[in-house]
Amino acid sequence: MAVVRIAALGTAAVCITGLLVMPDFACAQNKVVKPRSAAVKPPSAPMQKEINEQTRIYQSRGEQVPAEYVTDRSLLSYTITLLPDFDLSLAKLGPADRWLDIGAGQGRAVLDYYGERFDAMHAEGREQRGSKARAVALSIEDRRTAEWQQIAVTLEPGKIEYRFGKRLREYAPEELGRFKLATDVYGGFSYTANLSLFMEQVLAMLDVNGSFYTVLIDVNPEDWPQRPATPRAPFQTGIISAAGAEVKVCSWLKRIRCAEASCEVDTRSATPIERYRVKKTCENTAVPALESTHFVAGTPPARQFQLMEPAAAP
Numbered sequence: 001m002a003v004v005r006i007a008a009l010g011t012a013a014v015c016i017t018g019l020l021v022m023p024d025f026a027c028a029q030n031k032v033v034k035p036r037s038a039a040v041k042p043p044s045a046p047m048q049k050e051i052n053e054q055t056r057i058y059q060s061r062g063e064q065v066p067a068e069y070v071t072d073r074s075l076l077s078y079t080i081t082l083l084p085d086f087d088l089s090l091a092k093l094g095p096a097d098r099w100l101d102i103g104a105g106q107g108r109a110v111l112d113y114y115g116e117r118f119d120a121m122h123a124e125g126r127e128q129r130g131s132k133a134r135a136v137a138l139s140i141e142d143r144r145t146a147e148w149q150q151i152a153v154t155l156e157p158g159k160i161e162y163r164f165g166k167r168l169r170e171y172a173p174e175e176l177g178r179f180k181l182a183t184d185v186y187g188g189f190s191y192t193a194n195l196s197l198f199m200e201q202v203l204a205m206l207d208v209n210g211s212f213y214t215v216l217i218d219v220n221p222e223d224w225p226q227r228p229a230t231p232r233a234p235f236q237t238g239i240i241s242a243a244g245a246e247v248k249v250c251s252w253l254k255r256i257r258c259a260e261a262s263c264e265v266d267t268r269s270a271t272p273i274e275r276y277r278v279k280k281t282c283e284n285t286a287v288p289a290l291e292s293t294h295f296v297a298g299t300p301p302a303r304q305f306q307l308m309e310p311a312a313a314p
């Protein structure tokens, strides 16, 4: 028994070490599994240093948590941040549906959904909503609060789940199941060094006709009315083609097979913020692959990617 426990602890330690030193290392059920995409190169030493620093931010506690690392946004804040139709999409979910919040932090938005205030603000769909959808809050690090524990025990079993300990792409598809709605408010979509693998995983977990709502800050939007006349510093998240030309995040999302992407700049902000909805339209999704070329730890990190052009047919 003791030997089995030591062996299990050993594998877990290998997993944690692997996560720290190799971003494409993956652990499932405490087993070391191979990276999903053979195309991903191991990070250079300087990039690895930044990835380690990012891990330190995730694991920070108390006074060590950087002030800009916000983990307690309310559902109201999600509603204001995401595209306006997110609110209705959530309100329309019924008890047979599932909602995944990726990069949930403390999971406050999920808790707010089950509160009376949500029903008071969405009176019209109340009957159809019934006891509401089941929700999964996902975070790399465990930021559950006493409030989460208190509310979880008052809800019917299985209504809310908090999953932590690994990144989205490290879950096998059957581990989390399928979702009608997925959200990401300054979570994995803003923080991952592997944006295309992240999107592949989101789409694999969505039902057909399900939608993913997310946002990026400091990105070159498809349409930007306040665009400055003079050149500015590189955007926090950027993509270039193999030939070095800029590829906007919106146009990359629009190239995904079996998906429809909508992009809208948030005109309330001087820093360009773009909000996205990606709706899965059929099962056979394919995300144009991106390679990480630059990653500097932060809240969120600065990231540059290169679009990998598909190999020419022989």
Ligand SMILES: C[S@@+](CC[C@H](N)C(=O)[O-])C[C@H]1O[C@@H](n2cnc3c(N)ncnc32)[C@H](O)[C@@H]1O
Residues within 6 Å of the ligand: 058, 069, 070, 071, 072, 073, 074, 102, 103, 104, 105, 106, 138, 139, 140, 141, 166, 167, 168, 169, 184, 185, 186, 187, 188, 189, 191, 192, 198
């Ligand atoms: C800044 S917090 C945002 C929390 C919450 N959405 C909010 O607005 O309060 C970032 C969250 O994203 C999570 N995260 C970052 N990268 C992730 C990934 N690849 N997969 C899953 N979660 C991720 C972190 O663990 C953390 O929970």
